[in-house]
Amino acid sequence: QTVVTQEPSLTVSPGGTVTLTCASSTGAVTSDYYPNWFQQKPGQAPRSLIYSTSNKHSWTPARFSGSLLGGKAALTLSGVQPEDEAEYYCLLYYGGDQRVFGGGTKLTVL
Amino acid sequence: QVQLVQSGAEVKKPGASVKLSCKASGYTFTTYFIHWVRQAPGQGLEWMAIINPSTGGINFPQKFQGRITLTRDTSTSTVYMELSGLRSEDTGTYYCARENMWNHDYWGQGALVTVSS
Numbered sequence: 001q002t003v004v005t006q007e008p009s010l011t012v013s014p015g016g017t018v019t020l021t022c023a024s025s026t027g028a029v030t031s032d033y034y035p036n037w038f039q040q041k042p043g044q045a046p047r048s049l050i051y052s053t054s055n056k057h058s059w060t061p062a063r064f065s066g067s068l069l070g071g072k073a074a075l076t077l078s079g080v081q082p083e084d085e086a087e088y089y090c091l092l093y094y095g096g097d098q099r100v101f102g103g104g105t106k107l108t109v110l
Numbered sequence: 111q112v113q114l115v116q117s118g119a120e121v122k123k124p125g126a127s128v129k130l131s132c133k134a135s136g137y138t139f140t141t142y143f144i145h146w147v148r149q150a151p152g153q154g155l156e157w158m159a160i161i162n163p164s165t166g167g168i169n170f171p172q173k174f175q176g177r178i179t180l181t182r183d184t185s186t187s188t189v190y191m192e193l194s195g196l197r198s199e200d201t202g203t204y205y206c207a208r209e210n211m212w213n214h215d216y217w218g219q220g221a222l223v224t225v226s227s
Binding site: 034038040045046047048052055057087089091093096097098099100101102103104 | 156157169207
């Protein structure tokens with residue numbers, strides 16, 4: 001069974017920078033996994049931030065960026081704002097239309 | 111504007127089935143896949159299934175084999191997901207989301223399914 005692993009929780013100060021990662025039990029994450037990143041706040045549906053590793057939507061704040069880092073997918077927030085406090089999920093594609101979500105990272109802005 | 115509007119909350123008994131709908135608008139229905147994703151209370155997201163509204167082709171993880179059925183009605187731009195043999199672990203919020211070229215951009219508002227005797 002494929003497992004996608006994220007940091008369970010991270011804390012960052014307002015204005016700071018933080019990187020969330022997304023690892024696969026099958027090995028290094030590459031662009032062929034088309035990593036997606038989603039933000040979810042309590043009581044809300046997930047909101048897409050990044051797709052295919054590093055592509056942003058029109059609504060994605062410029063402070064969010066996606067990349068591959070050390071065999072993992074990564075989401076970096078630069079200049080964190082209080083409203084960035086949320087749960088963040090990555091999604092990886094495994095071929096044959098199969099996808100797996102990571103367990104999520106609870107980001108606290110303190 | 112793109113919208114995915116889901117059906118309302120459901121309460122079901124163990125062993126029953128639930129059929130949820132996801133009505134798309136604001137784009138050409140057959141040009142985007144539709145995914146179903148669920149979230150148990152206080153837990154993370156779980157990918158459940160994908161349907162190609164153009165062909166009706168579906169795919170889902172092995173764990174849902176024999177329990178999940180996805181259909182679509184192109185005349186109403188609606189996708190349906192039926193889950194049978196409900197158990198308490200199926201309690202949670204169910205979301206639909208559209209996807210094209212690995213871009214899962216718009217999501218439905220979610221539908222709470224409660225399985226309880």
